[in-house]
Amino acid sequence: MKKALILVDLQNDFMPGGSLAVDNADEVIPVANRVQQHFKYVIATQDWHPEDHSSFAKNHKGSFPGEFIHQAGLSQMLWPVHCVQNTKGAEFVKSLKLDHIIQVFRKGTHPEMDSYSGFFENDHQKETGLAEFLKELQITELYIMGVATDYCVKYTVLDACKLGFKTYLIEDGCRALNVNPEDGRLAISEMKTVGVEIIQSDEVEEEVD
Known part of the structure; x- marks a missing residue:
């Protein structure tokens, strides 16, 4: 079985000091590199x-x-300006090792539709190309980490499961936005209910090698 690692949104604007900062998000960069x-x-x-x-x-x-606003038949949460194309905030964190990354999938590019998941826009009508790319490589197992646990990580994980991938969440490689205090914990519970296996980064070597 072929396995792949997906790093979700390890970008400057989600780090401490960024325009949509996730608490302690910088702590996941060493995990990603390892x-x-x-x-x-x-x-x-x-x-x-x-x-x-x-x-x-x-x-x-x-x-x-x-x-919240209603747009294109969906409820859309409003955010601070973040990860604008070709700005420093949208760049990957400088300390993130990039030499192992074989492909980057950009999301949220449509002006009228957000995209939390790495696979689809929020209406699930348009794909990012990630699923097709993984299937071409004959990947069957995904290990996912990044930010934020309760938004883009969660929706990427849930879609991975729906698409038939055996999915692992690297828990210590994630941080939650926690708009509401329990959002991160609830997101992990939701992922567990659909069959996601929650692991720690020190278990990855044992699982993958």
Whole structure:
């Protein structure tokens, strides 16, 4: 069975000091660097928004981050401006080793539709190309880590399961945004209910090698 590692959104804007900072997100970078050496196939996702993206609160007069709007038949949470295409905030963290990454899949590129999952836009109508890429490589098992546990990691993991991949979450390689205090914990519980195996990074060598 072929295995791949997916690194979710390890970008400057999600790190401490970034415009949409996830607490202690910088702590997952050493984990990512360490576990990459155990995989032949390492893939990264990258949030890559146009400046006029509909998920940015500033693009809706009188609206603020944390509010919800209804757009394209979906409820969309509004966020601070983050990961705008070709800005420093959208770049991968400088300390992240990139030499093992064979492909990057950008998401959130459509101005009117967000994309939490690395596989689909939020309406599940348009794919990013990640699933097809993995199937071409005959990958059957995915190990996923990154930020944020309760958003892009969770939806990437859930879609991986729906698409038939045996899926592992590297828990110590994730950090949660926790808009609500229990969001990270609840996300992990939700992932467990669909059959995701929760492991720690020190178990990866044992599982993969």
